[in-house]
Amino acid sequence: MYKLLGLIALAALGAFPIAWIQADCNVCQSNGASCINQTAYNLCFGGSQPNTNQTFVCTDGLVCTDEPVICFQRSETPASCGDTDSCGQCAPNYTFACTSRSTFAFCFGAITPTNVTGSCPDGYFCDASTQEICVTKATDDSIICHLN
Numbered sequence: 214m215y216k217l218l219g220l221i222a223l224a225a226l227g228a229f230p231i232a233w234i235q236a237d238c239n240v241c242q243s244n245g246a247s248c249i250n251q252t253a254y255n256l257c258f259g260g261s262q263p264n265t266n267q268t269f270v271c272t273d274g275l276v277c278t279d280e281p282v283i284c285f286q287r288s289e290t291p292a293s294c295g296d297t298d299s300c301g302q303c304a305p306n307y308t309f310a311c312t313s314r315s316t317f318a319f320c321f322g323a324i325t326p327t328n329v330t331g332s333c334p335d336g337y338f339c340d341a342s343t344q345e346i347c348v349t350k351a352t353d354d355s356i357i358c359h360l361n
């Protein structure tokens with residue numbers, strides 16, 4: 214099972230550019246934490262593999278991020294992984310919705326996405342906070358749908 218996860222992780226790392234590596238579950242980030250989902254994490258203790266013997270949970274209202282303090286306000290920094298709240302949401306501009314990390318659907322002014330869909334080019338990911346739809350670099354305002 215872990216071998217399989219490792220292979221998937223390797224495949225994911227190869228498929229995405231550096232800037233994207235930190236936006237994944239179960240990856241040791243520069244802050245020494247590995248997010249399990251939107252709100253929980255393991256520590257890496259200086260290694261490259263998360264120590265899964267201890268699991269920590271962010272306090273209410275905070276999400277697991279790659280900021281030095283690990284748990285940070287969701288309104289200021291997107292969670293490193295596991296945030297699916299924005300998936301398929303046309304708001305606020307009703308132009309498009311991200312339906313996964315790399316796919317989107319047009320909304321044409323409606324609340325729910327239409328079946329007119331597209332995918333981002335290799336190395337790009339869908340960011341609902343930008344009119345460019347697909348971008349290569351996350352910003353503090355990024356709204357990313359963490360579905361594969």
Ligand SMILES: *[C@@H]1O[C@H](CO)[C@@H](O)[C@H](O)[C@H]1NC(C)=O
Nearest residue numbers: 249250251252253254268270
């Ligand atoms: C995140 O993972 C922790 C630990 O496994 C679990 O207790 C928690 O319910 C999970 N949270 C979500 C939002 O899935």
Ligand SMILES: *[C@@H]1O[C@H](CO)[C@@H](O)[C@H](O)[C@H]1NC(C)=O
Nearest residue numbers: 258260262263264265266267
């Ligand atoms: C996790 O806990 C198990 C059982 O207590 C122990 O054998 C193992 O060495 C621990 N792993 C790490 C990475 O600390």
Ligand SMILES: *[C@@H]1O[C@H](CO)[C@@H](O)[C@H](O)[C@H]1NC(C)=O
Nearest residue numbers: 318319326327328329330331
């Ligand atoms: C999209 O939905 C419309 C209406 O439901 C349907 O007529 C059309 O064939 C669908 N297009 C695709 C590409 O699925």
Ligand SMILES: *[C@@H]1O[C@H](CO)[C@@H](O)[C@H](O)[C@H]1NC(C)=O
Nearest residue numbers: 305306308341342343344345
């Ligand atoms: C939404 O519309 C506002 C005002 O036109 C614009 O400034 C903003 O960039 C748009 N956001 C997106 C995600 O398209």
